[in-house]
Amino acid sequence: MRTTASFVRILIVAIFVYFFLDFIGTSGETSIFLENPIMWLAYGIIVLFYIAGEVCIEAIKSVLYKTLSPEAQARYDAQETEAKENQFKWIKEKYKKSLGSKGIEEEHEIILDHNYDGIKELDNNLPPWWVYMFYGTIIFAVVYLVRFEVFNDYTQAEEYETAVAEAKVEIEEWKKTAKDLVDVNTVTLLTDASDLNAGKAIFEANCIACHKSDGGGGIGPNLTDTYWILGGGIKNVFHTISEGGRDGKGMISWKSDLKPLEMAQVASYVLNFQGTTPAEPKEAEGEIWVDPDAPTDTQEATPEIVNDSTAVKLTMN
Ligand code: HEC
Numbered sequence: 117m118r119t120t121a122s123f124v125r126i127l128i129v130a131i132f133v134y135f136f137l138d139f140i141g142t143s144g145e146t147s148i149f150l151e152n153p154i155m156w157l158a159y160g161i162i163v164l165f166y167i168a169g170e171v172c173i174e175a176i177k178s179v180l181y182k183t184l185s186p187e188a189q190a191r192y193d194a195q196e197t198e199a200k201e202n203q204f205k206w207i208k209e210k211y212k213k214s215l216g217s218k219g220i221e222e223e224h225e226i227i228l229d230h231n232y233d234g235i236k237e238l239d240n241n242l243p244p245w246w247v248y249m250f251y252g253t254i255i256f257a258v259v260y261l262v263r264f265e266v267f268n269d270y271t272q273a274e275e276y277e278t279a280v281a282e283a284k285v286e287i288e289e290w291k292k293t294a295k296d297l298v299d300v301n302t303v304t305l306l307t308d309a310s311d312l313n314a315g316k317a318i319f320e321a322n323c324i325a326c327h328k329s330d331g332g333g334g335i336g337p338n339l340t341d342t343y344w345i346l347g348g349g350i351k352n353v354f355h356t357i358s359e360g361g362r363d364g365k366g367m368i369s370w371k372s373d374l375k376p377l378e379m380a381q382v383a384s385y386v387l388n389f390q391g392t393t394p395a396e397p398k399e400a401e402g403e404i405w406v407d408p409d410a411p412t413d414t415q416e417a418t419p420e421i422v423n424d425s426t427a428v429k430l431t432m433n
Pocket residue numbers: 318319322323324325326327335336337338339343344345346347348353356357361362363365366367368370382383386401402
């Protein structure tokens with residue numbers, strides 16, 4: 117148990133078991149150790165069992181040793197010390213070779229014939245690891261030169277552009293999974309039934325006192341017509357819900373009560389009222405909202421639309 121070899125064995129087994137469990141147990145991207153922290157316990161038990169095994173074998177060995185005759189013990193000891201000396205022999209030799217230096221006995225072969233006040237110089241070989249790295253840099257330089265200076269594979273500017281493009285795609289992917297990060301600039305009309313049902317629940321819980329459950333209006337304006345006081349379209353409606361209406365009118369800011377995703381859901385639900393006929397519609401207020409993004413019938417009209425669709429109509433106060 118007290119030999120270096122057994123420590124190395126335990127370490128190797130521990131690493132192997134870790135990767136083995138990780139390999140057979142992991143589904144998807146996260147490691148099994150993150151998914152079920154209990155796996156750490158299983159891992160610990162397996163490694164402990166292995167250590168126990170090593171201890172047992174060592175204990176049996178020492179018991180057997182006691183049963184040997186003194187000569188046999190001496191022979192065994194001699195064998196052991198020899199084995200210990202040869203341990204890691206291969207690694208030690210490789211290491212020595214990788215230094216490329218000469219032993220002290222051979223130094224006379226490489227001593228340079230100058231002598232400054234007793235200070236002499238040895239002409240040692242460069243260590244092979246250094247030399248090979250140096251060759252590596254030469255090969256790298258040739259490949260690099262041919263690839264980028266002769267064949268002009270790609271420039272740094274192009275590399276930057278592709279990296280940015282890739283990052284943008286990744287951000288888009290990520291945003292799909294992080295719906296809660298919507299804000300007034302990124303919000304889009306949600307059309308999934310689950311989102312609209314969630315929006316409906318939020319609307320019934322918070323908004324019907326003033327807007328009626330069919331959006332017909334009461335204290336608040338009619339939400340079913342095309343007239344909007346604060347601007348229609350998902351971005352303006354989201355903005356109204358998030359920031360509230362004009363001072364003193366009664367429409368408060370909901371951003372401290374509702375999460376961004378919830379505001380997007382209820383805004384999408386509100387826009388679904390468009391075109392429906394409520395039981396008691398309140399008379400229209402505000403102006404007809406024309407979506408500047410909507411496709412126009414006449415070609416000539418298009419260039420005139422310079423409205424920034426991401427800008428929010430600021431009609432407060
Ligand atoms: C206390 C009453 C009240 C409640 C509750 C209320 N609103 Fe309003 N809402 C109003 C009033 C009043 C206005 C008009 C604001 C103005 O004129 O500036 C308004 C305006 C709006 C508008 C803009 C209408 C337009 O014509 O531009 C939207 C959209 C809206 N509310 C959605 C909601 C949603 C969604 C909820 C629930 C989360 C809600 N409101 C809760 C009173 C209310």
